[in-house]
Amino acid sequence: MKQKKIHKVFIDGPINPDFIAEAIAKHSDKKNIGAHSLFLGQVRNDKIGDDEVTAIEYTSYHEMAEEKFHEIREDAFTHFSLICMHIYHSLGKVNAGEISLLVFTSAIHRADAIDACEAIVERIKKDVPVWGKEIFSNENSQWKTNN
Amino acid sequence: MEINVLTFGQVTDITAETSLKIPDVKNTDELIQLLEKTYPALKSIQYSIAVNRKMIQENTMLQNEDTVAILPPFSGG
Numbered sequence: 001m002k003q004k005k006i007h008k009v010f011i012d013g014p015i016n017p018d019f020i021a022e023a024i025a026k027h028s029d030k031k032n033i034g035a036h037s038l039f040l041g042q043v044r045n046d047k048i049g050d051d052e053v054t055a056i057e058y059t060s061y062h063e064m065a066e067e068k069f070h071e072i073r074e075d076a077f078t079h080f081s082l083i084c085m086h087i088y089h090s091l092g093k094v095n096a097g098e099i100s101l102l103v104f105t106s107a108i109h110r111a112d113a114i115d116a117c118e119a120i121v122e123r124i125k126k127d128v129p130v131w132g133k134e135i136f137s138n139e140n141s142q143w144k145t146n147n
Numbered sequence: 148m149e150i151n152v153l154t155f156g157q158v159t160d161i162t163a164e165t166s167l168k169i170p171d172v173k174n175t176d177e178l179i180q181l182l183e184k185t186y187p188a189l190k191s192i193q194y195s196i197a198v199n200r201k202m203i204q205e206n207t208m209l210q211n212e213d214t215v216a217i218l219p220p221f222s223g224g
Contacts, residue, residue, distance in 0.1 A: 041224045058223065061155055061216055064200040089223060101224045121224065129197075129216075130223025131156035143157050144222040 009069045010060065010091045014098035015040075023086060027106060033083050035110035037117035041101030043094050051136040055095045056144060061129035068128045072120055080116035082107050087120065089130060100132075148211045150178060157219040161188045176206040178215060194219050 011019075020040070027033055046053045069087055076085055083106045090100040103120050107113040124130075125146045132144035152167040159165055162182075172178040175196055183189045197216040198207050209215070 059155065060223070061153065061197075061200075061218065064197060064216065067200055125224045126221070128223050129155065129218055129221055131219065132222045133156070143219065145220060146222045146224065 007069070007073065007087070009066065009087050009089055010062070011088050012090075012092050014090055014094045014100065015088055015102050017099070019088075020099070020102060023102070023104060027084070030083060030106070032108060033106045034108050035113040036104065036106045037110070037113035039101070039103040039117050039121050040099050041121075042099055043096045045096040046134065048136070051138050051140065053096055053134045054137050055093050055135045056100065056132040057093050057135060057141075058089070058091045058100065059131050059133070060091060064129050069124075072123045072127065075123070076105070076116050076120055079119070080105075080107070080112045081109075082112060082116055085116065085120070087124070089124070089128075091130075093135075148172075150209055151212065151214045152178070152182070153214060153216040155216065155218055156222075157192055158189070158194055158217045161186050161192070172209060174206050174208050175203060175215065178209065182217070189217075192219060 027036065043056050073085065076082060086104040088102040094100045103117050105113045105117040133141050134144050135141050148171055150169045150172055152169055154162045154165055169178060169181065172181060175198065195218045196203050197218060199214055
Protein backbone atom coordinates (compact mmCIF):
# COMPACT_ATOMS: atom_id res chain seq x y z
CA MET A 1 0.00 0.00 0.00
CA LYS A 2 1.19 3.46 -0.88
CA GLN A 3 2.13 5.29 2.26
CA LYS A 4 0.26 8.48 2.96
CA LYS A 5 2.77 11.29 3.23
CA ILE A 6 1.70 13.88 5.77
CA HIS A 7 2.13 17.46 4.64
CA LYS A 8 2.06 19.99 7.40
CA VAL A 9 -0.39 22.71 6.43
CA PHE A 10 -1.19 24.63 9.60
CA ILE A 11 1.11 27.33 10.89
CA ASP A 12 0.66 29.05 14.24
CA GLY A 13 0.04 32.74 13.63
CA PRO A 14 0.70 34.65 10.40
CA ILE A 15 2.69 33.33 7.43
CA ASN A 16 5.91 35.29 7.39
CA PRO A 17 6.96 36.82 4.02
CA ASP A 18 10.49 35.45 4.62
CA PHE A 19 8.99 31.95 4.82
CA ILE A 20 7.31 32.56 1.44
CA ALA A 21 10.56 33.79 -0.10
CA GLU A 22 12.32 30.71 1.22
CA ALA A 23 9.58 28.46 -0.18
CA ILE A 24 10.18 29.99 -3.61
CA ALA A 25 13.96 29.67 -3.29
CA LYS A 26 13.68 25.97 -2.45
CA HIS A 27 12.41 25.31 -6.00
CA SER A 28 15.52 26.53 -7.78
CA ASP A 29 16.88 23.00 -8.03
CA LYS A 30 13.71 21.75 -9.78
CA LYS A 31 14.75 22.98 -13.19
CA ASN A 32 11.88 21.42 -15.13
CA ILE A 33 9.51 23.98 -13.56
CA GLY A 34 8.56 26.79 -15.92
CA ALA A 35 5.85 28.48 -13.88
CA HIS A 36 4.86 29.05 -10.28
CA SER A 37 1.52 30.43 -9.20
CA LEU A 38 1.08 31.79 -5.68
CA PHE A 39 -2.08 32.85 -3.94
CA LEU A 40 -1.66 34.83 -0.73
CA GLY A 41 -4.67 35.51 1.45
CA GLN A 42 -4.25 38.64 3.57
CA VAL A 43 -6.41 39.67 6.53
CA ARG A 44 -8.43 42.73 5.50
CA ASN A 45 -9.51 45.56 7.82
CA ASP A 46 -13.22 45.38 6.97
CA LYS A 47 -15.16 48.26 8.47
CA ILE A 48 -18.54 48.04 10.15
CA GLY A 49 -19.73 51.48 11.25
CA ASP A 50 -16.95 53.03 13.32
CA ASP A 51 -15.23 49.72 13.97
CA GLU A 52 -12.75 47.85 11.91
CA VAL A 53 -11.36 44.35 11.86
CA THR A 54 -7.95 44.37 13.53
CA ALA A 55 -7.31 40.59 13.38
CA ILE A 56 -8.82 37.22 12.56
CA GLU A 57 -8.55 34.35 14.99
CA TYR A 58 -8.55 31.01 13.13
CA THR A 59 -9.65 27.68 14.57
CA SER A 60 -10.12 24.32 12.84
CA TYR A 61 -11.41 20.80 13.17
CA HIS A 62 -7.85 19.70 12.88
CA GLU A 63 -8.16 15.99 12.01
CA MET A 64 -10.85 16.55 9.39
CA ALA A 65 -9.07 19.59 7.96
CA GLU A 66 -5.85 17.57 7.50
CA GLU A 67 -7.83 14.90 5.64
CA LYS A 68 -9.50 17.51 3.43
CA PHE A 69 -6.19 19.17 2.61
CA HIS A 70 -4.85 15.76 1.65
CA GLU A 71 -7.87 15.10 -0.59
CA ILE A 72 -7.56 18.53 -2.24
CA ARG A 73 -3.90 17.83 -2.86
CA GLU A 74 -4.56 14.42 -4.44
CA ASP A 75 -7.33 15.88 -6.63
CA ALA A 76 -5.07 18.71 -7.79
CA PHE A 77 -2.40 16.23 -8.90
CA THR A 78 -5.09 14.18 -10.70
CA HIS A 79 -6.65 17.09 -12.56
CA PHE A 80 -3.66 19.26 -13.35
CA SER A 81 -0.18 18.54 -14.60
CA LEU A 82 1.71 19.80 -11.56
CA ILE A 83 5.29 19.29 -10.51
CA CYS A 84 4.64 20.27 -6.93
CA MET A 85 2.26 22.13 -4.69
CA HIS A 86 2.22 23.52 -1.17
CA ILE A 87 -0.58 24.78 1.04
CA TYR A 88 -0.07 26.70 4.29
CA HIS A 89 -2.89 28.04 6.43
CA SER A 90 -2.67 30.02 9.65
CA LEU A 91 -4.25 29.05 12.93
CA GLY A 92 -4.64 31.41 15.86
CA LYS A 93 -4.43 35.18 15.59
CA VAL A 94 -3.44 36.93 12.36
CA ASN A 95 -3.49 40.74 12.33
CA ALA A 96 -4.94 42.85 9.50
CA GLY A 97 -2.27 43.19 6.81
CA GLU A 98 -0.70 39.83 7.59
CA ILE A 99 -0.85 36.67 5.45
CA SER A 100 -3.08 33.77 6.51
CA LEU A 101 -3.08 31.51 3.44
CA LEU A 102 -0.44 30.47 0.92
CA VAL A 103 -1.24 28.23 -2.02
CA PHE A 104 1.81 27.59 -4.17
CA THR A 105 1.64 25.49 -7.35
CA SER A 106 4.44 24.73 -9.80
CA ALA A 107 4.19 23.27 -13.29
CA ILE A 108 6.01 23.05 -16.60
CA HIS A 109 3.65 25.62 -18.13
CA ARG A 110 1.71 28.51 -16.60
CA ALA A 111 -1.84 27.35 -17.39
CA ASP A 112 -1.58 24.32 -15.10
CA ALA A 113 0.02 26.30 -12.29
CA ILE A 114 -2.55 29.13 -12.48
CA ASP A 115 -5.65 26.95 -12.92
CA ALA A 116 -4.62 24.53 -10.16
CA CYS A 117 -3.87 27.37 -7.77
CA GLU A 118 -7.30 28.91 -8.32
CA ALA A 119 -9.10 25.56 -8.00
CA ILE A 120 -7.26 24.76 -4.76
CA VAL A 121 -8.10 28.14 -3.18
CA GLU A 122 -11.80 27.64 -4.03
CA ARG A 123 -11.78 24.13 -2.53
CA ILE A 124 -10.07 25.34 0.66
CA LYS A 125 -12.70 28.05 1.19
CA LYS A 126 -15.57 25.63 0.51
CA ASP A 127 -14.51 22.28 1.95
CA VAL A 128 -12.00 22.71 4.77
CA PRO A 129 -13.37 23.01 8.32
CA VAL A 130 -11.61 26.20 9.37
CA TRP A 131 -13.35 29.17 10.99
CA GLY A 132 -12.25 32.78 11.25
CA LYS A 133 -13.44 35.04 14.02
CA GLU A 134 -13.08 38.71 13.17
CA ILE A 135 -11.81 40.76 16.08
CA PHE A 136 -12.76 44.44 16.03
CA SER A 137 -10.97 47.52 17.38
CA ASN A 138 -13.59 47.81 20.17
CA GLU A 139 -12.87 44.16 21.13
CA ASN A 140 -16.20 42.93 19.80
CA SER A 141 -16.04 39.95 17.48
CA GLN A 142 -18.10 38.15 14.86
CA TRP A 143 -17.71 34.96 12.85
CA LYS A 144 -16.39 35.62 9.38
CA THR A 145 -18.46 34.44 6.41
CA ASN A 146 -16.86 33.43 3.12
CA ASN A 147 -18.26 34.86 -0.10
CA MET B 148 -23.94 3.41 23.65
CA GLU B 149 -22.34 6.84 23.72
CA ILE B 150 -21.68 9.37 20.96
CA ASN B 151 -18.94 12.00 21.05
CA VAL B 152 -20.17 15.34 19.79
CA LEU B 153 -17.71 18.03 18.77
CA THR B 154 -18.68 21.65 18.28
CA PHE B 155 -16.89 24.51 16.55
CA GLY B 156 -17.20 28.27 15.98
CA GLN B 157 -20.71 29.65 16.40
CA VAL B 158 -21.97 26.26 17.55
CA THR B 159 -19.57 26.32 20.51
CA ASP B 160 -20.84 29.83 21.34
CA ILE B 161 -24.27 28.21 21.78
CA THR B 162 -23.32 24.99 23.59
CA ALA B 163 -20.50 26.55 25.65
CA GLU B 164 -18.71 23.18 25.36
CA THR B 165 -16.37 21.99 22.63
CA SER B 166 -17.24 18.36 23.25
CA LEU B 167 -20.28 16.57 24.62
CA LYS B 168 -21.04 12.92 25.39
CA ILE B 169 -24.54 11.94 24.32
CA PRO B 170 -25.91 8.53 25.34
CA ASP B 171 -28.61 6.47 23.66
CA VAL B 172 -29.18 8.03 20.27
CA LYS B 173 -29.57 5.69 17.30
CA ASN B 174 -29.00 8.07 14.42
CA THR B 175 -28.07 11.63 13.51
CA ASP B 176 -31.70 12.81 13.29
CA GLU B 177 -32.30 11.74 16.89
CA LEU B 178 -29.07 13.39 17.96
CA ILE B 179 -29.93 16.68 16.25
CA GLN B 180 -33.43 16.65 17.71
CA LEU B 181 -31.96 16.20 21.17
CA LEU B 182 -29.32 18.91 20.66
CA GLU B 183 -31.85 21.41 19.30
CA LYS B 184 -34.10 20.71 22.27
CA THR B 185 -31.22 21.26 24.72
CA TYR B 186 -29.83 24.26 22.81
CA PRO B 187 -32.78 25.93 21.00
CA ALA B 188 -30.49 28.63 19.55
CA LEU B 189 -29.05 25.95 17.24
CA LYS B 190 -32.29 26.14 15.25
CA SER B 191 -31.48 29.69 14.22
CA ILE B 192 -28.07 28.99 12.67
CA GLN B 193 -26.82 27.03 9.67
CA TYR B 194 -24.65 24.00 10.24
CA SER B 195 -23.52 20.78 8.60
CA ILE B 196 -22.81 17.42 10.17
CA ALA B 197 -19.80 15.14 9.88
CA VAL B 198 -19.78 11.58 11.22
CA ASN B 199 -16.26 10.32 11.88
CA ARG B 200 -14.89 13.24 9.82
CA LYS B 201 -17.09 12.58 6.76
CA MET B 202 -19.80 15.04 5.81
CA ILE B 203 -23.28 13.53 5.72
CA GLN B 204 -26.40 14.80 3.95
CA GLU B 205 -28.97 12.30 5.21
CA ASN B 206 -29.96 10.64 8.45
CA THR B 207 -27.13 8.27 9.41
CA MET B 208 -27.06 5.36 11.83
CA LEU B 209 -24.63 5.81 14.70
CA GLN B 210 -22.42 3.25 16.45
CA ASN B 211 -21.03 3.37 19.95
CA GLU B 212 -18.15 5.89 20.23
CA ASP B 213 -18.82 7.53 16.85
CA THR B 214 -17.74 11.15 16.62
CA VAL B 215 -20.30 13.60 15.29
CA ALA B 216 -19.12 17.11 14.53
CA ILE B 217 -21.52 20.02 14.28
CA LEU B 218 -19.94 22.40 11.79
CA PRO B 219 -21.01 26.00 11.14
CA PRO B 220 -20.26 27.40 7.64
CA PHE B 221 -16.52 27.30 6.94
CA SER B 222 -14.64 30.57 6.72
CA GLY B 223 -11.01 29.70 6.22
CA GLY B 224 -8.57 31.43 3.91
